Amino acid sequence: MQTIRWGIAGLGKIAGKFAEGLTQVPGAQLVAVASRSAERAAAFAAQYQVPQAYHSFAALAQDPAVDVVYIAAPHTDHHPLSVLMMQHGKAVLCEKPLAIHLGQVEEMITTAQAQQVYFMEALWTKFLPQFTRLQQLVQQQAIGQIRSVHAQFAFVPPFLPDRRVLNKALGGGALLDIGLYPILLANSLLGPPDELLANAQFGPTGVDEQCNMLFHYANGATAVLSCAFAYTGAVEATIYGTDGYLHLHHPWHGLCPALSWYNGQRELMEKIHFAHHGNGYQHEAEAVGHDLRAGRLQNAVVSHEFSRQLMATLDRVRLAAGIQYEQ
Ligand SMILES: NC(=O)c1ccc[n+]([C@@H]2O[C@H](COP(=O)([O-])OP(=O)(O)OC[C@H]3O[C@@H](n4cnc5c(N)ncnc54)[C@H](OP(=O)(O)O)[C@@H]3O)[C@@H](O)[C@H]2O)c1
Incomplete structure (x- = not known):
């Protein structure tokens, strides 16, 4: 099975839960994390045994060892961070709400389509x-x-x-x-x-x-x-x-x-x-893995259209x- 190599941008509360969830996903590996602070990145990487810790989101975007980035920053940073990652060819799983307003969501979907990269909103509930x-x-x-x-x-x-x-x-x-x-x-x-x-x-x-x-x-x-x-x-x-x-x-x-x-x-x-087994966040990550291995650019359950309408x-x-x- 192809290993899906994950990165996480923004290392707050939900990032920790997602990192825990990922440990339950066969064929998934957390390979890099990025924070605004070098200390937080190092501490998070030590806690979850992540090989690479960046204190810059741009450095994570440029890491060739990362397939998909989970965006776990506050809502206002979802749009710029998702666009940054996708412009560097990364697949993106972005926390909810996808952005602050529909105009930003449209730009994110347009970027995903232009870059031909996978993009999904992390609506974990839909996979439970x-x-x-x-x-x-x-x-x-x-x-x-x-x-x-x-x-x-x-x-x-x-x-x-x-x-x-x-x-x-x-x-x-x-x-x-x-x-x-x-x-x-x-x-x-x-x-x-x-x-x-x-x-x-x-x-x-x-x-x-x-x-x-x-x-x-x-x-x-x-x-x-x-x-x-x-x-x-x-x-x-x-x-x-x-x-x-x-x-x-x-x-x-x-x-x-x-x-x-x-x-x-x-x-x-x-x-x-x-x-329930685990904390529930593994299901959405597993769905992303299946999609990436199958070469899909969006998820059937949380499609671009579903997120747009939401x-x-x-x-x-x-x-x-x-x-x-x-x-
Ligand atoms: N699906 C779910 O069940 C669920 C649950 C909770 C939250 N969420 C979503 O996840 C996102 C993060 O929530 P959270 O509860 O994890 O928040 P949080 O604990 O405040 O963490 C957010 C992290 O984002 C980073 N960040 C980047 N830019 C920032 C800025 N300008 N100001 C503050 N922090 C910034 C910070 O990490 P660094 O300092 O490391 O950069 C911060 O620790 C939210 O959009 C929320 O809606 C989803």
């Missing part, structure tokens, strides 16, 4: 077992026709105004950080909405701390979605159909323990339990809710 099972049940008409998707993601982050989560200059705020998950669920099941309403409340650092969304579809279906940094809530989702409903238990977007299937009389038909929906929610970023 509960997501595949959910889609199978929907396709089998287990709940008839979908009429409404209800999903939320809410937690209270520590008040650290300079860190990316609450920092407007780094694309902080609930919508792009966690509101993206309920939207990706609705978009996966119903496609992008025909109409939407949204409102937001803002916190002391100026970022959105709560955003409530109501999506309408031409066939009469709806989605009721929310995200918040202002309170802690169960990260659950329920999909209501004409003949029953499917409930994804907390945390539905991650290591979800179970999916409950109810019929139209609210009787439990089946509770499907998921046995960002377009985020832009529409922003506009409706009055959420602004500096880019």
Whole structure:
């Protein structure tokens, strides 16, 4: 099996989880990491036994020993770092949200096409077992026709105004950080909405701390979605159909323990339990490896078009809710 040689750009919290996830992927090797700081690069490389540590993203882009770079920097750096890597012929797996707005996403996709390199948004949720099972049940008409998707993601982050989560200059705020998950669920099941309403409340650092969304579809279906940094809530989702409903238990977007299937009389038909191995980040990395070995330039589950529509929906929610970023 061809070894896929990985690099990581930006060595914060998620980079560590991804590095751990990679250890579970057959035929994957983490060969280089890059940080803005030489000390952090060296410490990360020592922790995960990575042979090469750079304190420059350009040096990582130029390393011929790297096939694919995972971009794990704050949202605002996704666009410039992905473009830099792709211009040097690297495949890219970029963290969510792919960028701050659709214009940047279009440029990233154009760069991938011009350079003929692989490019994918790291939507790990779409590769987790509960997501595949959910889609199978929907396709089998287990709940008839979908009429409404209800999903939320809410937690209270520590008040650290300079860190990316609450920092407007780094694309902080609930919508792009966690509101993206309920939207990706609705978009996966119903496609992008025909109409939407949204409102937001803002916190002391100026970022959105709560955003409530109501999506309408031409066939009469709806989605009721929310995200918040202002309170802690169960990260659950329920999909209501004409003949029953499917409930994804907390945390539905991650290591979800179970999916409950109810019929139209609210009787439990089946509770499907998921046995997760590893931290869950290995699945998206494995998918990238399969694609690269097969010579594909994009992934079938998280296609360029899916990411484009996701960002377009985020832009529409922003506009409706009055959420602004500096880019
Ligand atoms: N898929 C998921 O489950 C998941 C979970 C969490 C986060 N994420 C996404 O991953 C990205 C990173 O999140 P995180 O929680 O890992 O953030 P984080 O802990 O703040 O780490 C981000 C890293 O990016 C680097 N960086 C590059 N330019 C930067 C800048 N201008 N300001 C600050 N840091 C900069 C820093 O590493 P160096 O100092 O080494 O350069 C920093 O440690 C976000 O876009 C987020 O949406 C995804």
